[in-house]
Amino acid sequence: MNTRDQILTAIRAARERRTPVEHPGRFGGWRPVEPPPPLEGFEAMFTQAGGEVVHVSGTVERDDWLRTFLAEFQHLSMGAGVPPGIADLGPTRINPGDEHAADVGVSMARGAIAETGSLMMDARDGRRAQLLPPVLVVLVDRSTVHATVADAFESARGDLSAAIGLHSGPSKSADIGQVMVKGVHGPGRVIAVLA
Amino acid sequence: MRVALFVTCLGDQFFAEACADAVRLLRHVGAEVSFPTDQTCCGQPAFNSGHRREALRMMRHTTQVFADAEYVVLPSGSCAGMVRSMYSGLSDTDEARAAAEDLAARTYELSEFLVSVADCEELGDGLTGHRVAYHHGCHALRELGVSDQPVTLLRSCGAEVIEWSADRECCGFGGTFSAKLPEVSAAMADHKLDTLPDVDVVTSADGGCLLQLSGRAGRRELPVPFRHLASLLWQGVAGAEAPRGSA
Amino acid sequence: MTGSSPEYRPGAYREAAAHSLRETPMVRDSVGSATRTFDSLRAHAYADVESDRWRDWARDVKGHALTHLDQYLEQAERSLVRNGVHVHWAATAEDVHRVIAKVVETHGVRTVVKSKSMLSEELDVNAHLESLGVRPVETDLGEYIIQLLDEPPSHIVGPAIHRSLDDCRVLFHERLGTPLDSEPDELAAAARAALREDFLSADLGISGGNFLAADTGTVALIENEGNIRLTTSVPRVHVALVGIEKVVPRFEDLAGLLQLTARAATGQPIGLFVSLIQGPRTGDEVDGPEEVHVVLVDNGRTTLFEDDVAWEALRCVRCGACLNICPVYRQTGGHAYGWTYSGPIGAIISPGLLGLDRALPLPHASSLCGACTDVCPVRIPIPELLIHWRERTVDEGRNSTAERLGMKAYAGLAERPGAFSAAASALRWTPWRAAGRALPVLSGWVQERDAPSPSPRSFRDLWREGIE
Numbered sequence: 001m002n003t004r005d006q007i008l009t010a011i012r013a014a015r016e017r018r019t020p021v022e023h024p025g026r027f028g029g030w031r032p033v034e035p036p037p038p039l040e041g042f043e044a045m046f047t048q049a050g051g052e053v054v055h056v057s058g059t060v061e062r063d064d065w066l067r068t069f070l071a072e073f074q075h076l077s078m079g080a081g082v083p084p085g086i087a088d089l090g091p092t093r094i095n096p097g098d099e100h101a102a103d104v105g106v107s108m109a110r111g112a113i114a115e116t117g118s119l120m121m122d123a124r125d126g127r128r129a130q131l132l133p134p135v136l137v138v139l140v141d142r143s144t145v146h147a148t149v150a151d152a153f154e155s156a157r158g159d160l161s162a163a164i165g166l167h168s169g170p171s172k173s174a175d176i177g178q179v180m181v182k183g184v185h186g187p188g189r190v191i192a193v194l195a
Numbered sequence: 196m197r198v199a200l201f202v203t204c205l206g207d208q209f210f211a212e213a214c215a216d217a218v219r220l221l222r223h224v225g226a227e228v229s230f231p232t233d234q235t236c237c238g239q240p241a242f243n244s245g246h247r248r249e250a251l252r253m254m255r256h257t258t259q260v261f262a263d264a265e266y267v268v269l270p271s272g273s274c275a276g277m278v279r280s281m282y283s284g285l286s287d288t289d290e291a292r293a294a295a296e297d298l299a300a301r302t303y304e305l306s307e308f309l310v311s312v313a314d315c316e317e318l319g320d321g322l323t324g325h326r327v328a329y330h331h332g333c334h335a336l337r338e339l340g341v342s343d344q345p346v347t348l349l350r351s352c353g354a355e356v357i358e359w360s361a362d363r364e365c366c367g368f369g370g371t372f373s374a375k376l377p378e379v380s381a382a383m384a385d386h387k388l389d390t391l392p393d394v395d396v397v398t399s400a401d402g403g404c405l406l407q408l409s410g411r412a413g414r415r416e417l418p419v420p421f422r423h424l425a426s427l428l429w430q431g432v433a434g435a436e437a438p439r440g441s442a
Numbered sequence: 443m444t445g446s447s448p449e450y451r452p453g454a455y456r457e458a459a460a461h462s463l464r465e466t467p468m469v470r471d472s473v474g475s476a477t478r479t480f481d482s483l484r485a486h487a488y489a490d491v492e493s494d495r496w497r498d499w500a501r502d503v504k505g506h507a508l509t510h511l512d513q514y515l516e517q518a519e520r521s522l523v524r525n526g527v528h529v530h531w532a533a534t535a536e537d538v539h540r541v542i543a544k545v546v547e548t549h550g551v552r553t554v555v556k557s558k559s560m561l562s563e564e565l566d567v568n569a570h571l572e573s574l575g576v577r578p579v580e581t582d583l584g585e586y587i588i589q590l591l592d593e594p595p596s597h598i599v600g601p602a603i604h605r606s607l608d609d610c611r612v613l614f615h616e617r618l619g620t621p622l623d624s625e626p627d628e629l630a631a632a633a634r635a636a637l638r639e640d641f642l643s644a645d646l647g648i649s650g651g652n653f654l655a656a657d658t659g660t661v662a663l664i665e666n667e668g669n670i671r672l673t674t675s676v677p678r679v680h681v682a683l684v685g686i687e688k689v690v691p692r693f694e695d696l697a698g699l700l701q702l703t704a705r706a707a708t709g710q711p712i713g714l715f716v717s718l719i720q721g722p723r724t725g726d727e728v729d730g731p732e733e734v735h736v737v738l739v740d741n742g743r744t745t746l747f748e749d750d751v752a753w754e755a756l757r758c759v760r761c762g763a764c765l766n767i768c769p770v771y772r773q774t775g776g777h778a779y780g781w782t783y784s785g786p787i788g789a790i791i792s793p794g795l796l797g798l799d800r801a802l803p804l805p806h807a808s809s810l811c812g813a814c815t816d817v818c819p820v821r822i823p824i825p826e827l828l829i830h831w832r833e834r835t836v837d838e839g840r841n842s843t844a845e846r847l848g849m850k851a852y853a854g855l856a857e858r859p860g861a862f863s864a865a866a867s868a869l870r871w872t873p874w875r876a877a878g879r880a881l882p883v884l885s886g887w888v889q890e891r892d893a894p895s896p897s898p899r900s901f902r903d904l905w906r907e908g909i910e
């Protein structure tokens with residue numbers, strides 16, 4: 001018998017003696033108080049974890065904000081899903097593969113989640129761009145903000161890329177003497193731009 | 196109310212006066228107290244150290260001794276927890292389980308009985324001005340859900356129950372654990388003692404915990420007085436005139 | 443472990459614990475403050491939601507998965523293969539080593555970046571990599587610290603909680619050249635810079651896996667630093683080591699499990715970074731590993747599953763909440779336990795994973811206070827399982843003869859009330875110190891505490907005389 005079958009055979013034999021437990025169904029995220037509306041909830045949770053939120057009314061306002069914000073940086077990395085026009089807004093755009101050389105990145109979220117204050121980052125947008133720059137701007141379409149993780153996962157399951165990342169704030173660690181520090185490996189500053 | 200008192204091994208030998216105070220308290224709230232003299236040990240030391248067969252024998256004996264009691268009251272949260280929460284699972288026959296569950300339904304820790312069965316929330320004012328720290332024994336707290344009752348009773352006697360950050364943390368007794376791993380057990384007691392606020396007396400519904408804490412305090416020459424809850428509560432009823440508990 | 447410490451194995455628990463308390467009191471301070479902080483964050487995070495309901499739900503999801511384990515493992519395998527993942531089954535650490543060796547050889551791997559994985563610790567992956575001439579680099583900041591110190595992790599979530607800020611200052615000064623008075627953020631920046639080089643040059647990333655969703659073949663990973671995302675995104679090849687008990691039925695189940703695990707572990711609503719990995723990079727993706735392997739690891743888990751009581755421990759999501767609240771763990775931290783898994787969870791799974799003989803006395807390293815089970819997100823009845831292993835110790839005759847005979851005699855007396863009270867009274871007047879040689883129970887007691895003073899007269903005597 002190969003290893004696989006050995007393991008499965010041993011499990012089957014023991015499982016005979018286990019009373020089957022029923023699956024309890026969908027996770028309800030039960031809370032004592034009614035959560036706020038999704039957009040508000042997302043902002044509250046994301047900022048509580050140290051993230052920043054910017055609201056813009058449309059592409060013009062978004063680009064204005066980006067132009068001002070990006071002015072202080074030298075090298076920009078961009079996610080594949082980011083509107084190409086953004087490349088012209090300020091810093092030099094670095095080539096894909098060199099994201100580690102960028103001092104700022106702009107990525108496109110596939111969605112967001114209010115319950116946990118999470119940005120849903122998709123591999124198709126480029127994983128290095130989401131992770132390597134020390135400062136990350138994430139563009140979010142308001143209509144993609146889900147109320148709960150369960151909602152978000154239900155709607156994502158039919159369209160899964162190689163990897164989805166949930167980013168719920170800047171990178172942090174308290175491993176050095178239990179003191180919280182930001183920006184250990186991932187971006188130390190994350191700004192969600194909701195349009 | 197007919198109450199059979201189950202004093203437990205430690206109660207009989209190390210907290211005899213406290214057990215006598217338990218009798219006084221029970222009579223004070225109108226109970227008719229008996230002491231079935233065939234009682235021995237609830238079996239917890241055997242059960243907790245994995246000697247299931249021996250624990251079962253002691254459970255059998257105990258369920259027989261208390262078969263006819265209307266209520267069984269123990270001045271020990273830990274032993275009450277053994278009877279109420281563990282006996283049923285320990286049973287090896289349907290008959291034993293039925294007897295165990297029947298006994299469990301009639302069994303109470305002392306302060307729990309006073310508040311929940313005897314409906315007593317006021318005892319006296321004999322503890323007025325006393326600053327008291329209450330140690331929640333783990334089994335009273337978790338197996339019996341006894342947490343407010345002793346504190347309510349102490350307060351009703353005028354005691355000031357002082358906040359203690361570690362009041363719900365284990366003292367490190369754990370029965371045979373205290374002897375098998377004495378160094379860690381002592382460190383656990385040290386955390387309790389080192390966080391103890393300035394009080395006149397430390398009390399608990401569990402004799403084992405009091406032996407552990409007072410034994411460690413004694414070794415470290417810390418001048419902290421410890422008294423069993425039953426004795427302190429009886430002092431609450433009878434005032435300073437009350438016969439003094441031994442610990 | 444520091445050089446003079448007792449051996450690192452469960453059997454040396456008592457000596458190691460005593461040594462730690464005596465020789466390194468700072469460990470007790472660091473561990474005590476870290477665990478109390480973790481626990482109070484957990485308590486707040488539980489209070490914000492209907493945590494009892496969440497925990498019932500999680501208990502049942504894991505319980506359901508385990509009672510259909512073979513089916514879900516087979517389904518997970520099919521899903522992973524469909525996603526283009528190489529699936530391997532490993533019965534032992536050696537099996538895992540072979541899989542890794544093959545990947546190393548095929549891809550000419552020289553440097554491996556690793557993200558914190560207790561399973562990797564359990565399997566001794568780093569030592570194996572070194573034996574292949576490969577440099578393993580731990581990238582979680584806590585793991586990085588203990589790798590530099592050449593120590594095992596002392597906590598399943600915070601591997602370096604036994605080390606103080608000053609310990610880290612000295613270490614980073616020696617190894618990375620940072621000034622001795624550096625602040626934590628400066629130390630972290632130095633580590634980030636050093637590790638960034640490794641991320642960019644490594645050919646292989648090795649991770650664990652918190653959950654594996656059977657229907658989508660998703661490996662889910664939780665973290666706060668971003669190093670897991672980097673480990674699983676930047677190198678050309680990714681190997682995920684996943685215990686067979688990590689499988690859950692559905693992708694949607696992750697919604698609750700990810701949140702509850704984070705609340706239990708650190709009091710956060712969710713880990714700052716969650717990776718949901720389906721497979722290797724596909725055609726429309728600009729980066730990500732070209733090859734992904736998932737190793738389904740047994741290494742004693744089926745043995746634990748075969749135990750009719752202890753199998754419940756396989757629900758564990760390794761949140762560390764039971765360690766954080768454990769008054770025993772708090773005194774020494776994890777090293778005293780002598781193996782990868784410490785604290786309450788270590789005491790109940792080590793006997794299954796290692797064999798009871800090698801795990802003793804860990805099931806006895808508990809006062810049975812029950813605090814652990816109060817906080818466990820999947821409601822593992824930890825004290826019950828501890829007692830179960832103690833019963834197995836007795837059944838297999840692994841306890842001392844003195845204890846066995848003592849308990850028999852004690853039970854015999856307890857059935858004979860007259861003899862019992864006579865014996866008890868005798869004990870009352872025994873000088874404990876002197877009797878310690880015959881009764882180890884008493885010598886253990888008086889080693890650390892004063893013997894209790896007996897009541898002048900037993901209660902029986904008081905009752906006979908009449909109580910007023």
Ligand code: SF4
Pocket residue numbers: 706757758759760761762763764765786787814817818819820821822
């Ligand atoms: S036993 Fe429970 S509390 Fe302990 S690590 Fe596992 S899941 Fe967390």
